[in-house]
Every structure is written in C-alpha cells, then in structure tokens.
Amino acid sequence: MSFDIVRQRIDGRLRAKAAAMLVSIEGGLDRIMMGWLLVAGLATATRIAFSPVKGTIGIEGLLPLLLLVLAPFASMVLALRWFADGENQPQPRTRLARVGKWRTIPAEQAKRHHLYGAGGIMVSLLVGMLLNVPIRALEYWASMPRSWDPSRSG
Numbered sequence: 001m002s003f004d005i006v007r008q009r010i011d012g013r014l015r016a017k018a019a020a021m022l023v024s025i026e027g028g029l030d031r032i033m034m035g036w037l038l039v040a041g042l043a044t045a046t047r048i049a050f051s052p053v054k055g056t057i058g059i060e061g062l063l064p065l066l067l068l069v070l071a072p073f074a075s076m077v078l079a080l081r082w083f084a085d086g087e088n089q090p091q092p093r094t095r096l097a098r099v100g101k102w103r104t105i106p107a108e109q110a111k112r113h114h115l116y117g118a119g120g121i122m123v124s125l126l127v128g129m130l131l132n133v134p135i136r137a138l139e140y141w142a143s144m145p146r147s148w149d150p151s152r153s154g
Contacts, residue, residue, distance in 0.1 A: 015120065018123040025126060040068065040072075040134075057109040072133045
C-alpha cells in the first residue's frame with residue numbers, strides 16, 4: 001500500500017469527521033444558544049442568591065452579569081443574521097491577496113473545489129471559539145468581586 005493511498009484514506013476520514021461535526025454544530029446551534037442562556041443565567045442567579053453580601057443589587061452590580069450572560073447570545077444572533085447569505089454576498093472589488101499564486105475564479109468554480117467551505121482546521125477553530133466562551137465566563141465569575149459588595153466602596 002503506497003503512502004498516497006494511506007494519506008488519501010486518512011484525509012477522507014478527517015474530512016468526513018469535520019463535515020459531520022460542522023453539520024452537528026449548525027443543526028444544534030439553537031440548542032447551544034438556549035443552553036448557554038439557561039446555564040449562564042442559572043449560574044449568575046446562584047452567585048447572586050448565595051452571596052454573603054446582603055442588600056439590594058443596583059444596576060452597577062447587575063449590568064456586568066447581564067452582559068456576561070447576554071453578550072455571547074446577542075453576538076451569535078447578530079452573526080447569524082449578518083452572514084446568513086454569506087455565499088451570495090458580492091465579492092470585494094479590491095483583493096487583499098496580492099502576494100503568491102492567487103488567481104480570480106468564478107464563485108461556482110470555487111464552490112466545486114474540494115477545499116471550499118468550512119472544514120478541517122476551520123471546524124476546529126469554531127469548536128475552540130464555542131468552548132472558549134464558557135471557560136472565559138467561568139474565569140470572570142471566579143475572579144471578579146461582587147460589584148454590589150458595600151465593603152468595596154471607599
């Protein structure tokens with residue numbers, strides 16, 4: 001068995017896995033977003049409820065927590081709306097790729113190319129970004145003091 005055949009098989013398997021993962025993410029995006037709102041909202045409510053500091057929480061205490069919960073959701077909604085028909089958007093007049101062997105080809109020809117679209121490393125980046133949001137939120141919850149804490153006021 002030659003090296004090229006082995007490489008092609010591995011390449012095919014990796015492409016299939018990346019394509020399946022992309023379809024899974026795209027199909028479950030609404031559940032991911034609703035899950036984020038539920039989990040982040042409950043975590044924020046729990047942090048407020050079990051706070052050792054008693055008293056009312058002003059807007060200065062609630063706003064950072066609301067932004068932490070709602071900003072990723074709003075960003076996803078806006079991105080989905082802005083790029084809903086991304087493939088049908090007009091091409092830029094000025095190309096940024098000036099160095100190398102780039103050439104202009106019609107959109108239909110590009111879509112038929114085997115490297116067209118999100119796959120492989122792009123799917124890995126997408127998964128990384130989706131995992132990064134809850135990790136950074138946990139870091140925020142762990143590191144930021146409660147801004148409604150009266151002992152912090154000077």
